[in-house]
Amino acid sequence: MFRNYKIYMIVVCMAALAACGKYLDRPSPDQAIGKDQLTDNDIALLLKGAYLSMSGSWPPQSYPMTDIYSDDIISLQGGNPAQFNPQAYEACNASPNDGFGIGRYYIAAYTTIGNANFIIGKIGNPSTPALRQILGEALVIRAHAYNQLAEIFGGVVLITSVETDIDRIRKAKSTESEVLNQVEKDLEAAIPLLADFSTPKAASKQAAQLLLARVSLQRGKHARAKELAEAVIATGKRTLSAATFSNIFRYNSPAQEMIWQMSDGPMPTAYERYGLFSFYSPAPPFLGNGTGLTTMDDALVDSYEANDTRRELVRKARQNATGRDANYLLKFSTDTLQPAAAVYVIYPLMRISEAYLISAEASARQQTVDVTPYNALRTARKASTKNAADFADAAAFLEELEKERRRELVGEGRRWQDMKRFGSALPFLVSKGRDSKRLWFPFTNAEILRNPLLEQNDGY
Structure with missing residues (x-):
């Protein structure tokens, strides 16, 4: 009984100390316990709490935001502008009033950062392999959260230690470059601390390497991106699946492609099963x-x-709202088709296929057409392969790689950042009647009120 109470107090402590992200508000002293009172076993429990905080309170709302904002996903679903309103994202007109989509994305990221900061500060210089692993995972968790924030907001408030002084929590945002510098620093520090992959439910050395490859590619550090992506492939810890594509997205799948994932469940009731599956699926009588x-x-x-x-995860069905056939993405549906007791919703964070795509793109960015990783992925998907001579130059190969990334990663939250990197985001915004100010999302009005030093992004 005492141990359960202790665990409860740890969770409460973490919620309080993560206040810099939760509501940018002062934690109550009587809800916290001193970090010197925590044991090494308690730190492992805190790490579990950090993982749980990554998805936010209802992940289906924020997970598909950028894909709807991009050209991959089309949504006719409306809603209250102060809640999740997919049509606003479809129109590339995200609202500062959206506390459900943008707001929960922001809060989940900073709650995660607050939890990770506490763990990192408590461990300091790790004395055992177990603490080294925990520290490495906490660094990756923090890096991932800050990278997500930078991808949609640009510059954000950068906090890398536990802060309980409201005057230190409320501060101006750092630049996007400064935030990404911290992301790279965290990942470089994490890689030598972490063990090789053993489960997609936790950050591993390969997860840190692939996330750093992703960030390096986005920042134009192409040689480093290629080096990291190929290091992940070379370990053989994760491999491309030649079996059915849908199997990759099942909970505890035998497929070897998932490097890092979030999962939510079990989901025993109909309401709790209204996740991304129902969001993307056709209307009844389809099971979703x-x-x-x-x-x-x-x-x-x-x-x-x-x-x-x-193609097996694309279903054509009649759309009642338009009276025409439409194509539905079933990437998130496979577990819901299992018995309710077995249902876990999977949210991919990184898969081995991205390492192949990064390797090919990094070569093309350095004016080399290397079709080997591209063909490896295409072969696994039973699609046709190409010769280097099939592309006039590296620019032509890059055009194909952008298309291949769309085919492979649709619905996994990568498209908007890809569009910015490939130069297709601004023309797309213009087609929607928007301009370059819509390359970034707004901070919510609630966050501006909580932190008067947080400057709203231009154009909102």
């Missing part, structure tokens, strides 16, 4: 009981070859 209002881009669907295994 979705609205049928969120679909895939037809041009993207048409780009899959007939034998491409990725």
Whole structure:
């Protein structure tokens, strides 16, 4: 009984000390216990809390935001502007009033950062292999949260230690470059601390390397990105699956592609099963009981070859709202088709296929057409392969790689950042009647009120 109470107090402590992200408010002293009172076993429990905080209170709301904002996903679903309103993202007109989509994305990230900061500060210089592993995981968790924030907001408030003084929590945002410098610093520090991959439910050395490869590619550090991506591939800890594509996205799947994931469940009731599956699925009588209002881009669907295994997660069905057939993404549906007691919702963070795509793109960015990693992925998906001579130059190969990333990673939150890197984001915004100010999302009005020093992004 005492141990359960102790665990409860640790969780409460973490919620309080994460206040810099939760509501930018002062934690109550009577809810916290001193960090010197924690044992090494308690730190392991705190790490579990950090993982749980990553998804936020209802992850389906924020997970697909950037994909709807991009050209991959089309949503006709409306809503209250102060809540989750997919049509606003579809119009590339995110609202500062959106406390459910943007707000929960922001709060989840800073809650995670607060939890990670506490662990990192408590461990300091780790004295045992177990503490080295925990420290490495906490660094990756923090890096991932800050990278997510930078991807949609640009510069954000940078806090890397536990702060309980409201005057230190409320401060101006750092630049995007400063935030990403911290992301890279955390990941470089984490890599030598971490063990090799053993489960997709926790950060590993390969997760840290692939996340750093992703950030390096985005920042134009192409040689480093290629080096890291190929290091992940070379370990053989994760491999491309030649079996059905849908199997990759099942909970505890035998497929070897997932490097890092979030999961939510078990989900025994109908309401709790209204996650991304129902959001993306056709309307009844299809099992998902979705609205049928969120679909895939037809041009993207048409780009899959007939034998491409990725087509098995595309379902064509009548959309009642428009009276026409539409293409639905079933990437998140496989577990919901299992018995309710077995249902866990999977949210991919990183898969081995991204390492192959990063390797190919990093070479092309350095003016080399290396089709080997591209063909390896295409072969696993039972799609046709290419020769280097099939592309006029590296620029032509980059055009193909952008399309291949769409086919492979649709619905996994990568497309908007890809569009910015490949130069297709601004023309897309113009087609929506927007300008470059919409490359970034707004901070919510609630966060501006909580932190008067937080400057709103331009154009909102």
